[in-house]
Amino acid sequence: MDGTEEQKAYYLPKLATGELSSSFALTEPDAGSDAASLRTTAIRDGDHYVVNGTKRYITNAPHSKIFTLMARTNPADKGAGGVSAFIVDAKTPGISLGKNDQKMGQKGAHTCDVIFENVRVPAANLIGGQEGQGFKTAMKVLEKGRIHLAAVCVGVAQRILDDALRYAIDRKQFGQPIAEFQLVQAMLADSKAELYAAECMVIDAARKRDEGRSVSTEASCCKMFASEMCGRVADRAVQILGGAGYLAEYGIERFYRDVRLFRLYEGTTQIQQIIIGRNMVREARA
Ligand SMILES: Cc1cc2nc3c(=O)[nH]c(=O)nc-3n(C[C@H](O)[C@H](O)[C@H](O)COP(=O)(O)OP(=O)(O)OC[C@H]3O[C@@H](n4cnc5c(N)ncnc54)[C@H](O)[C@@H]3O)c2cc1C
Structure with a gap:
C-alpha cells in the first residue's frame, strides 16, 4: 500500500509466490486497542535504525520470514505521528520469539511474542521511505x-x-x-x-x-x-x-x-x- 517502488518490486512477487511469508507486528504488551501508544523504538543510527521492544500476539510469527513492524522513530512524539513502519527480516540478529501462545481456538494459526533487542534494520527498509507515516x-x-x-x-x-x-x-x-x-x-x-x-x-x-x-x-x-x-x-x-x-x-x-x-x-x-x-x-x- 505505502511501500516505495523498489520495496514493492522486491517484496511483492516473493509474497505473492509464497517464497516469503509475513506478520503484521503492531500490538504490544501495553498497547492493544490504543495501538498509537506503542513503545517499541527505532532510533536512526547512520544508514540503519536500531530497534528495541516487544510485540505481542503476532500471528504467524513462528513461520514468518519478514515482519511489518510499527515502531516509534520519534520518542518525543508519544502519539501516532511518532510511529514509522518497517520491513524487518526475521533472521536479523537480536530478534527472538516467545513460546507459542496457548489459545482458546484457531489452533492452526500460531502466535507468539516477538522481542527486538538492538536489532539493526537498514534505513532502506523504512516503508515508503518517510518517517512518521507508520500509524497511517x-x-x-x-x-x-x-x-x-x-x-x-x-x-x-x-x-x-x-x-x-x-x-x-x-x-x-x-x-x-x-x-x-x-x-x-x-x-x-x-x-x-x-x-x-x-x-x-x-x-x-x-x-x-x-x-x-x-x-x-x-x-x-x-x-x-x-x-x-x-x-x-x-x-x-x-x-x-x-x-x-x-x-x-x-x-x-x-x-x-x-x-x-x-x-x-x-x-x-x-x-x-x-x-x-x-x-x-x-x-x-x-
Ligand atoms: C489470537 C490473536 C492473534 C492476534 N494477531 C495479531 C497480529 O498478527 N498482529 C498484531 O499486531 N496484533 C494481533 N493481535 C492483537 C489484537 O489485535 C489485540 O488483542 C486487540 O486489538 C485488543 O487489544 P488488547 O488485547 O490489548 O485488549 P485491550 O485493548 O486491553 O482491551 C480490553 C477490553 O477493553 C476494551 N476497550 C479498550 N479500549 C476501549 C475504549 N476506548 N472504549 C471502550 N472499550 C475499550 C476492549 O474493547 C476490550 O473489551 C492478536 C490477538 C490475538 C488474541
Whole structure:
C-alpha cells in the first residue's frame, strides 16, 4: 500500500509466490486497542535504525520470514505521528520469539511474542521511505483487513449454518426431524437473515473501496456486524445440535471457540463502535 517502488518490486512477487511469508507486528504488551501508544523504538543510527521492544500476539510469527513492524522513530512524539513502519527480516540478529501462545481456538494459526533487542534494520527498509507515516499505514492495512475479516466471518457462518441445518434435518425427536419444530426453524431463520445481511454489507463495502471511496465507517460496520453475527450463528448451532454441539467430534464446538476471536482482533467490537460513532459525528459537523 505505502511501500516505495523498489520495496514493492522486491517484496511483492516473493509474497505473492509464497517464497516469503509475513506478520503484521503492531500490538504490544501495553498497547492493544490504543495501538498509537506503542513503545517499541527505532532510533536512526547512520544508514540503519536500531530497534528495541516487544510485540505481542503476532500471528504467524513462528513461520514468518519478514515482519511489518510499527515502531516509534520519534520518542518525543508519544502519539501516532511518532510511529514509522518497517520491513524487518526475521533472521536479523537480536530478534527472538516467545513460546507459542496457548489459545482458546484457531489452533492452526500460531502466535507468539516477538522481542527486538538492538536489532539493526537498514534505513532502506523504512516503508515508503518517510518517517512518521507508520500509524497511517497500519490503519490502512486494518481498514482493508476489516472488510476481509468480515468476509471470513460470512464464510465460516455459512459453513456452521449448513452443518446445523443438515443436523436438524437428520436428527429426530418426538417422532419427527427437529428441523420441523418452529422454535428450531426460528434459530435457523435468524441465522440465515443475519448472514445474508453481513454478506450484503461486505459486498457493498468492498465495491465502494474498489471505487476508491473512503470506507472507514463501512469497514468498521462490516467487521462489527459480521463478527458478532458469526458468534450468534455459532451459539445457535451449538443449541440446535444439543449435547452433540458441546462435543468435539461433531465439529461445531471447535467453530464456537474459533469464531470468538473475530470479535477481538483487528479492533474489538468496542473499537469499531468508537470509529463508527466518531466518523458519524465528524461528518455531521462538516
Ligand atoms: C489470537 C490473536 C492473534 C492476534 N494477531 C495479531 C497480529 O498478527 N498482529 C498484531 O499486531 N496484533 C494481533 N493481535 C492483537 C489484537 O489485535 C489485540 O488483542 C486487540 O486489538 C485488543 O487489544 P488488547 O488485547 O490489548 O485488549 P485491550 O485493548 O486491553 O482491551 C480490553 C477490553 O477493553 C476494551 N476497550 C479498550 N479500549 C476501549 C475504549 N476506548 N472504549 C471502550 N472499550 C475499550 C476492549 O474493547 C476490550 O473489551 C492478536 C490477538 C490475538 C488474541
